[in-house]
Amino acid sequence: MSVDIDITGLPPERIQFSPSPLAELGAMLHALAEPAHHPGLHGWVTATASCLKPDLADRLTEADFLWSSTRSDLLLPAVPRATLAEELDDLDRMDDETFTSAAFEITCTGDYERGRPSPLVDARERAQVRELSAARGPRQAEFTDRMLTDPASLRAWLRRLFEDCEQAFFADNWQRVRVQLAADARQKADLLRRKGLADALAAVSPAVSLSGDRSRIVVDKLVHGRTTAYGKGVTFLPTAFGWPHLFAVHRSGWQPVIQYPVPGPDLPQHTAPxxxxxxxxxxxxxxxxxxxxxxxxxxxxxxxxxxxxxxxPPEVSRHIAVLKKAGLLTTRRRGRYVLHQLDLTVAARLGSDFLEAVLI
Structure with a gap:
């Protein structure tokens, strides 16, 4: 399974690597909403959450369906700007129908890839959005009603929420990581220019590659998806707060965007699904x-x-070959003997239950 981005005829200059303040804010909000996804950020999450004013914490809970289980495409801009204010201005220029459809695309619609009509203009879609929102609790149901009845007011409320996040915690953290993200983006752009797209994608993540015929960017995910970048381009957004997530925007009519985690000394190498x-x-x-x-x-x-x-011995050799191909064994030669051993580091990444089972 994968998300495939058709890049047939796309000139290299339409492939962009750039940090995005709004995308990084989305990554931080996701970490706050789902700390179990980010054990490496436990200290940051605890310290940040404890310093939030109660009013801001309550408002974040009201809108957290935009970034908790996954990330709304609204938070992954195809045209990154230098400041959060500029990216919020771009959101303000989006028409109400597009904005509302994107807000409900993950939690309240059943067909992300092909897109659906806006619930602001389609009664059937509006009824489905309300029904699915109600199933997810009163907070999301109330948010949905506000979005459907007065989208301008709700959008202004959401912008104020992001601006309050910037003042409360985002500005300081963005100042800390933006240089690292910009450096990573420059390094990937330089790889693209000097060695080509395949090398640049390999540096992004082991889960991102170029197809054999060089016509598609393939993102190894546990979902099926297809989109095209022709006429639009592809944007890659590095994130310091997003590990281990790799997001790929492939919604119909939207420019493809891939947000990838920047490797750090304390982070393990990303493993393709x-x-x-x-x-x-x-x-x-x-x-x-x-x-x-x-x-x-x-x-x-x-x-x-x-x-x-x-x-x-042939039976054992066949089983050893399968385990080696999966990267579970290390092999070394001692004289005329070939010795195999389980790679405990890899085993540990599969889970403590498995590791305990083989060591018990």
Whole structure:
């Protein structure tokens, strides 16, 4: 599964790497709303949340469906600006129908990729949005009613909310990370210019690549999606607060945007969902699970494993090949012997339950 962005005929200069204040604010708001997604930000989340004034904290809860479970496309601008105020001005210039559709695109509509008519003008869509909002609780239902009955007032309220966030915590944090994000964007743009798009995408994330025919940017995600960048371009937004999330805007009619986490010394390397699936499938076989238990304790040859488990060496070799392809084993040669061992660092990233199971 993947999100595919068709770039056929797209000139390289239409591929942009740039930090966005609004996108970084969205990443911070998501971390505050879903701290369990971001264990590395636990200290920041605790300190920031404890300093929020009660009124601001309540207002953030009212609108958190825009950034909690996922991120509204409103918060991932295709044309980044230097300041949050400039990006909020761009949102103000968006017409009410487009703005309202985007606000409800994730939580209250069932067809993100093709888009839906605006609930401001389509009665059926309006009824569905209200029904799905009610299912998500009274706060979102009230927010939805305000958006549908008086969008101008609600949009002004939302802008004030973002401006209050800037004063309360965003401005200081943006000042701290914007240089890092700008440097990362320059580095990716330089890679694009010197080595080409494939190298630039590889530097963005292992989950982002160029298709074999070089006609598509492929984002490895647990969803299917297709869009085109022709005539619009593609924007890449680095984020310091977004790890481990990789967002790809592929809504019909919108310019594709990819927000990617900037690697840091305390952050593990991002693992593509396809590789995670491959590892889980490799471990689903009971024989390979038993082999992993043996290999977790030390290096062993194929012959030793065959003797221990009553298997033939070719059988063991086939299982070892699957585990190696999934990146779960390390291999080294000692004289004429080849020794295999479970990579405990990789195993730990799959989860503590698995690690305990093979080490028990």
């Amino acid at each position: 396809q590789l995670v699936q491959q590892r889980l499938e490799a471990l689903a076989h009971p024989v390979r699970m038993r082999l992993c238990r043996h290999l977790a304790r030390g290096p062993h040859t194929t012959g030793e494993l065959a003797t221990s488990y009553g298997l033939t």
